[in-house]
Amino acid sequence: MRELALHVLDIAENSISAGADEIKIRIEEDLSGDILQIMIEDNGKGMDQETLARVTDPFVTSRTTRKVGLGIPFFKAAAEACDGRLTIHSFPGQGTTIDVIFKHSHIDRMPLGDIVSTLQTLIIGTPDIHWIFEYQFNGYAFIFDDKPIKEAIEGVPLSEPAVMKFIREMLESGIQEARENGIVKAIP
Amino acid sequence: MPTVKSLDDLKKIREEALKKQQIKETSGKTEVIVGMGTVGIAAGARETLKAILDMIEKDNLSDIIVRQTGNIGLDSYEPIVQVVLPGQEKVTYGKVNPEMVRRIMKEHVLGGEIVKEYQVES
Numbered sequence: 001m002r003e004l005a006l007h008v009l010d011i012a013e014n015s016i017s018a019g020a021d022e023i024k025i026r027i028e029e030d031l032s033g034d035i036l037q038i039m040i041e042d043n044g045k046g047m048d049q050e051t052l053a054r055v056t057d058p059f060v061t062s063r064t065t066r067k068v069g070l071g072i073p074f075f076k077a078a079a080e081a082c083d084g085r086l087t088i089h090s091f092p093g094q095g096t097t098i099d100v101i102f103k104h105s106h107i108d109r110m111p112l113g114d115i116v117s118t119l120q121t122l123i124i125g126t127p128d129i130h131w132i133f134e135y136q137f138n139g140y141a142f143i144f145d146d147k148p149i150k151e152a153i154e155g156v157p158l159s160e161p162a163v164m165k166f167i168r169e170m171l172e173s174g175i176q177e178a179r180e181n182g183i184v185k186a187i188p
Numbered sequence: 189m190p191t192v193k194s195l196d197d198l199k200k201i202r203e204e205a206l207k208k209q210q211i212k213e214t215s216g217k218t219e220v221i222v223g224m225g226t227v228g229i230a231a232g233a234r235e236t237l238k239a240i241l242d243m244i245e246k247d248n249l250s251d252i253i254v255r256q257t258g259n260i261g262l263d264s265y266e267p268i269v270q271v272v273l274p275g276q277e278k279v280t281y282g283k284v285n286p287e288m289v290r291r292i293m294k295e296h297v298l299g300g301e302i303v304k305e306y307q308v309e310s
Contacts, residue, residue: 001230010229017258070226117238121224124241125256152198156205157217159254161245163201168245170193 001074003113004038004102010071011040011098012122018044018096021129023122027115028136029104029182036102036109047090056088075100082106116171119144123167124158135175137182142174208250216274217251218297223268225259232285233267239286240269243293252297265308271296282308 001007008025015023020042028037047055055072076086083103090096102109115135123131123146133144146167153163222228222237240254260268265282269292272278279302281292288306295301 006229006234009224009234010226013224013226013229013258071229114234117234120241121234121237121256124254125222125224125237127255148195149198152195153202153205156202156209157253159241159244159252160201160205160250161248162205163198164241164245166193166198166201173193 001071002110004036004110005113005115005118007071007075007078007100007110008038008040008115009118009121011075012118014072015040015042015044015096016126016129018042018046020044020095022132023129024132024134025119026134026136027112029112029138030136031104031138031182034104036104036112038100039097041095041097043095046092046094046096047088048092052088052090056086072098078102078110082109115175116168119171120164120168124164127158133171135178137178140178140182142178144171144174205250217253218274219253219255219270219272220293220297221255221257221270221272223258223260223262223266223270224256225266227259227263228266228268231266231283235286236267236269236284236289239289240293243290249293249298260310262308262310268308270310273297273300278310280308280310281306 001010012023012025022043024041026039028035056076057073079086079100079102083106084101086098086100088096088098119133131146135142149167156163158164158167220240222233222240224233224237237254237256243249244252244254262268262282267284269281269284269289270278271281271292279296281288281303284292284306292303292306295303
């Protein structure tokens with residue numbers, strides 16, 4: 001995978017498989033601290049210590065659990081190759097949080113990529129999940145919560161063309177605005 | 189500066205969509221499902237799903253439900269797209285790229301004809 005946004009999608013799929021009904025995705029770009037941080041937090045079934053050890057180590061994966069967490073070792077390796085790290089906090093019954101840090105300026109760091117497509121896929125493709133997305137650029141935040149949208153369109157599917165357009169434009173303009181404001185702020 | 193949209197816009201969208209729905213109530217909804225496991229994502233499933241969403245938005249196609257699901261279990265055929273017309277059996281397509289999406293949407297989802305060339309056994 002050549003984009004961080006695809007890894008985010010893959011990790012979020014694990015949260016969906018874990019039965020989560022609320023998933024938060026947080027991406028922070030901090031140029032002065034030279035950090036790109038991604039957090040994915042779910043309220044799914046969580047993992048015990050044994051499963052936790054298995055999902056981060058590609059060589060200990062047993063056949064029956066092959067499908068879940070397949071992408072985590074790759075994401076972890078990508079972070080570690082960029083002076084970063086991937087950590088997982090999980091406990092049975094208490095959900096899972098994955099926290100990934102990259103050195104922003106590292107030459108091998110993948111681009112963030114098409115985060116809007118990743119979010120559209122998740123929000124529209126899994127309408128029963130409450131999605132919260134936060135994007136920060138140099139301290140400027142954009143927060144997207146799909147709950148008020150779902151309440152406002154009650155009875156109409158998220159895949160209604162005008163609704164999809166609304167969500168897409170909201171994500172695109174929100175991310176763009178955070179970036180523009182964050183860049184202005186970075187200029188002394 | 190991009191315009192910030194309000195939830196009032198959504199309420200208008202809702203009213204219009206509900207009006208359209210009432211007319212079509214009896215026909216039911218078509219479902220389009222895309223497999224989004226790790227193998228699928230690596231093979232381009234997000235771009236396939238995005239092409240479906242873009243076509244729905246651009247051509248203003250109502251009454252299609254798009255869902256994504258985890259691994260479908262046909263790794264070598266990823267990206268996988270499944271189409272379920274109201275009251276009909278699920279049809280599975282393999283190695284679906286964005287160009288193939290246009291044909292599946294036009295011929296099967298809208299026209300009711302299975303695109304046999306792209307079909308795989310599920």
